[in-house]
Amino acid sequence: MSKLDKMEDGQYIFGSIFVVANRMDTLLERELNNHDITTKQWLLSVVIDSLFDEPPTIKEVAKEMGSSHQNVKQVALKLEQKGLLKLEKDKKDARATKISLTDESYAFWAKTEGKGVAFIEAVFKDIEKDELSKVRAVLVKMLSNLTKMEET
DSSP, X not given: OOGGGGSOHHHHHHHHHHHHHHHXXXXXXXXXXXXXXXXXXXXXXXXXXXXXXSOOBHHHHHHHHTOOHHHHHHXXXXXXXXXXXXXEEOSSOTTOEEEEEOHHHHHHHXXXXXXXXXXXXXXXXXXXXXXXXXXXXXXXXXXXXXXXXXXX
């Protein structure tokens, strides 16, 4: 019996989330490095493309990413320098900045999509659909709990 087997489930899961996140970040960073993209830049692009029908504000993206406005802005500025993102003042609220992917960005991500799909498939290899559903349900509850903790 290893020391990890003696841990309570909550403690084990809590620690494992950090370990899994760090290892995925390291491996994904290695893959993306060939394209001069960081995992944070990749995640920002995925969030914009997947979660919004209209260009979101930096604040909206920061909320979805669980990040600060400043961190998202820094990542967005790097992507803008690479021509993969466009930052524009919101026409309705000059204080807000809208973020949108460029045509160059869509072309870039289409070109690298196969590697991304293969990476995700490798991470979830041999994990059944019902297992994924259960993990998703737990993560939804954890995110909800974290949101409540932030509000208090």
